[in-house]
Amino acid sequence: CMGYGASDAYCRRKRMQGFEVLFPVGWDAFGLPTENYAIKTGRKPQEVTKENTNNFRNQMKKMGFSFDWSREINTTDPDYYKWTQWIFLQFYRHAIVDGKLVEVADDDKNTPRLAYQAEIPINWCPSCKIGLANEEVIADKCERCGTEVVKRLQKQWMLRITAYADRLIKDLDTVDYLEKIKTQQINWIGKSEGTNIAFPISDTELQIEVFTTRADTLFGCTYVVLSPEHSLVEELKEKIENWNEVQNYIDNARNKSDLERESIEKEKTGVKLEGVKAINPINNEKVDVWIADYVLSNYGTGAVMAVPAHDERDFEFAKKYNIPIKEVIIPERIDKRNPPVARKEKFERKNVQAIVKDTKTGKFLCLHSKKHNWNTFPMGGINDGEDLIQAAKREVTEETGYVNLINEKILGGQVRAEYFAKHKDQNRISFTNLICFELADDKQIEVSSEEKEENNILWIDKKDLNTTFMVHAEMDIWLDRLNNPNHAFTNYGALINSQEFDGLTSEQAKVKITEKLKSIGAGDFVVNYKLRDWVFSRQHYWGEPIPIIHCEKCGIVPLDEKDLPLTLPEVERYEPTNTGESPLAKILEWVNVKCPKCGGDAKRETDTMPNWAGSSWYFLRYTDPKNSEQLANIDKLKYWLPIDLYNGGAEHTTLHLLYSRFWHKFLYDLGQVPTLEPYQKRISHGIILGPDHQKMSKSRGNVINPDDIAEKFGADTLRAYIMFIGPYDQESAWNTTGIQGVYRFLVRLWNNFEKISEKPDSETLLIKLHQTIDGISQDIETFSFNTVVSKLMEFNNLVEKEGAISKSSFKIFLQLLFPVTPHLASELWQKAGFTDLIEDSNWPKADQKYLENKKVVVAVQINGKTKGVIETNPNASQEEVAEIIKQDERLNKATENQKVKKIVYLSGKIYNLVLE
């Protein structure tokens, strides 16, 4: 009701504006909901579909949605799914090679077809003995029986959506979707650019290939991890000294459910492959090899290089198993108060800063520079032969005189900072460590007179340890380390401990290191996607049969296009089978066929397509629903496409949107459609919650049946209420008492018909009328239907108050009402004696002369606070306004004898006295 109600109002308005509007509807009726319902009720899905679509159609007609019923389609209709199957065959017959669509010959076994078969794990319910779709698996359990689902390898048809991944991201630039929807698409595709690196395994010919986005951290790699399913594990069996343990771990991992494995709260586990060493190709260092299930087999290469110093997961794992942590990236900062100057020489310096806490008072030692008027910790360079702690202690004593410092702690690694050293006229790059101390006692020695001259010693509160009070460029990093000392540094920074790459930024190093690897044949740039190819098989009855024949001799043989549609046989029993095969496999007279190629015995493919198939192209069919030659005529497509506005549920902004964009792009490559993208604009409505603020669902028992409401209050009341309930794109809760208000409005509106009079309208009414025309015209455009309804109510209230309205104004009012309450508006239209149809009338235009008010209300303010209002003409001068205020007893009293600094006057809006 909500989605269609809003779309209907939008379309009605557009038609009155003179647009030709295609507002279609159809039934996407294949799939599990229908099949499950049919099984439950012991009936045929065909029957159930017919009955339900009839019911829905009646409901929609009652609501008065102005669909073009002549274009109604049904994805389960053979005349429709003939073309779904046809598209599948095109996927099978084509491939993307070097970014271009090419045709693949039937006997070509090498070119990667866009539709292909692969052995992949599916969700298997051991109790029902069937494969489940992802949608049927709820929290790792079978939706029907509650049994834990396991993974099972099964041959599946796949669509190579990954071949379109880049375009599915890039072309988002050309469409007008909500930013949120675009982001969802981009995240789902999950493009990530990085490097594949080969780690040779010592004493073998084998190598481990890893994918990383952080090639800059390669020198910090201290171990390599394979996913438990990685094929190398089996190949290394001979070398692995602790095979039993490894085997055990793998078995365990396999038995774990996705939910267990993917839960992040869980502590990471793994097993070291004893006797196996990998060689870091960049420095030939030998590192350990582990298997661990925190590495996913189906992303990247199924193996990672672990850099615990710069990756949280690796860090956690390394801590647990005591694996070395080697820091190779340090944070870098540019001193904003003292930035490096171009073309000056750069000098490197090693520094320490000391943070000294007095545990008795909880305060911290700080120096205030008299010259610069800023605050620092005791700090300075490291002298020859000193270590960090010695240097820090010396600086504290030299600068503050305190001598007894205890509990020293080096807080993390170095930080690189660039700044300009004015007194030396040079740029400096400092590498600074922060050392923490506690003060043992108050003992102080005399500091030098220069020091005394330069700094005051302060003891500061913890709250002053912040980036405004302290001047250090490194301060935010120190704070981060003080607040949570135990974590990896995962941001970009500058390289250290990385040989010739030292000093580069992470961004530079990623490129340089990958180039180096490439030159020695150990790596290259790659792009990875989270998006996987689309599992396109379902072992169910109620779907489009996949038009493929399996011949023992010829292998996979696609059905000839002229034999489409391959219709779904009507059968008595269609429940999922015990073997995990599609129920179609049991229908031997349908399954057993002759091979179209060699004439020998062959079998039909028995899997069917998922419920996403038919809905991936239905919008095309609406332009030409009866075409038996093509999926749609290209000229008709050119006329209508792209879809100007696609208004639908938010639940379809990832998968359905992505799938249909993918199919559309493929059809574009085939020359079947004229546009790159199917939908120019995509919006979605918020869901309506039940009266209990819970999502409406049968199991919660909070469903409102639109039929009941329409029966009691009429369809227009329901339509208007749903529009009035709240902002269109936000969720709102159904409130049964709220509907009364809308009902009252419509009844009063109906009665106001009696107020049509011969008298000319008042100025007030005309101004309101034209404001209403203007406001509603804008609100419909932005789908702000809640304010459309409230504006209609406001106007109706005014008509009541005035007690009279001219026929010509009432006519306009009806036109404004028509999009939201078409029945009522049409009825009154006829009653008022207009002989044409209201939908054929022209949408009213607001008359500017009523919008430009002759009288305006100016707010009189003192220091921005409104004290009252005056009425004047919109172009009144400041003096005129001042004069009116003087006439007004109250305002004059409030404003006279004030010490006014200035007056802010915006003509026709405000008159603000700013006091001294």
Add this chain to the structure above:
RNA sequence: GCCCGGGUGGUGGAAUGGUAGACACGAUGGACUUAAAAUCCAUUGAGGGUAAAACUUCAUGCGAGUUCGACUCUCGCCUCGGGCACCA
């Protein structure tokens, strides 16, 4: 953890940087009625103030900032909802 949205009376919600709370629900009082429902009229953010007004203070999650003026813009937090999530 990351990415989006939200946070305004008792409730749903309005407000191009310019009178915060439109419109509606609910509530209270009144009219009509034997009575109730329906309908109509009035009041309705909180506090202070008054016989009643006038008037006044505080209010758009919290804290800063920009501005003559901030629900609206900026920064930092809190919190609720949604999406993604061991994606290297």
